[in-house]
Amino acid sequence: MASKNWKVGIVGYGSSAKIFHIPFIQALPEYTLHAIVQRTPRVGNDAAKEHPDVKCFPCLDEMLKETTVDMIVISTPVESHYSLTKSALFAQKHANEADELIALANQQHRLLSVFHNRRWDADFVTLKQLLVSRTLGLVTNYETCFEFSDPRRSVQNSADPMNTVSQIKAIYDLGTHLLDQAIHIFGLPQRVTGHLGAELKGNDSSECSNIFTVLMHYDNGLLVTAKAGTISSKEKPLRFLVTGDKGGFKKFYFDIQKEHLLAGKSPRDNGFGEEPLERYGELVSETGVLATKESGGSAIEKSIATVEPPTWAEYYRKLARALSGREPVPVSGSEARDIIQIIELAIISSQLKETVEIP
Known part of the structure; x- marks a missing residue:
């Protein structure tokens, strides 16, 4: 697969997204922050106002209708990772996390990686x-x-x-x-x-x-x-x-x-x-x-x-090369399963x- 600029969707807009993911995605030319899911915007914490050039959605289902998203990052509380990742995989997107999701990712011919930054x-x-x-x-x-x-x-x-x-x-x-x-x-x-x-x-x-x-x-x-x-x-x-x-x-x-x-x-x-x-x-x-x-x-x-x-940008550098088919994902689903x-x-x-x- 030829190298390209990957459009990223972020699910969740808490401290994890704003500190551990978005700054590194924006720091690398391989990515464009394209979409954010924020369920409840508040004064002082509103993704649409802080990222006016990014498409914002109230739920994952709405974002999954956005066909130009290449990769989805799940940045929500731990207990929601499985269900959200499963939805993303069935929607034919790249995603972040899990266990039986490894088989599902293979079935859907998608990449699955976990952010062990x-x-x-x-x-x-x-x-x-x-x-x-x-x-x-x-x-x-x-x-x-x-x-x-x-x-x-x-x-x-x-x-x-x-x-x-x-x-x-x-x-x-x-x-x-x-x-x-x-x-x-x-x-x-x-x-x-x-x-x-x-x-x-x-x-x-x-x-x-x-x-x-x-x-x-x-x-x-x-x-x-x-x-x-x-x-x-x-x-x-x-x-x-x-x-x-x-x-x-x-x-x-x-x-x-x-x-x-x-x-x-x-x-x-x-x-x-x-x-x-x-x-x-x-x-x-x-x-x-x-x-x-x-x-x-x-x-x-x-x-x-x-x-x-x-x-931590190194994770996303390696992931960009994986998306282009040049090397394995930086942290595989099976490695994450071992930790679990x-x-x-x-x-x-x-x-x-x-x-x-x-x-």
Whole structure:
């Protein structure tokens, strides 16, 4: 298929669409933002006024009548992804998400991809380079975290934090990204241990959030810990802690792209997504480890520069090439299905209070 400009329809106009999708679609010449579905426009949040050159619709059915849309991005709450994606696939459009939708996409001769944009976080790309180059040696411990100090930024606020449904929503939120990053590097584990719960701040039930911890056990001795929560006593939230037999990597803070977007920066701006020096990770080299083991000295830690980020636009660059038939989609439906399977097993593990085997 020849390269072309792809007309994109966005379903949903919340923070996900405005922060994680639209800026990157507009930053690339391969795409045109062509249509938006917004069910309830409001003062200060009206897609038609903010994008006067884009066609706006009140529901997906209306947009599906628009024959010039080449690709549809589902950017709505998680629980609506399946039904909306299924409708989009039956309407002969490209779409975003799911499980049995893989077979449906094949039947309809459509592409199905999931927006695991955090594969292109600058800190994760930096860590991946260290692992590929085996700078850390054989990795035995991989810890990945999303922790916040403000309950208003929680994974999933809930007036009833002990509600099982709310806790499941929490792991399907940031949990999908943490697990996807780990499985993207190490593949599927052999066993899973999960814990879903809630944490409180003070006596105010409005300051509750749902938390989760997932342990992925590998037969080669690797233990992956993925966890997210709200209340952290750390001034600097831990993001990665990885150790191997030749060294270790420690990284604080979150990827800076969201901060830049909220501050009004564009992916087209110079310096977008680049971390300042004070946010660089720390590397313990083989020399440092040997000094600790043999001479009793302190491990030598040195700052390691975060790589120049490909940014989340890389997902859409790869998707444009996939649409033109030049390479596979950046994140396949089967890869997303693997993450869903791990989450389901983690939920079962939490309920049974025991480690479960991967089928």
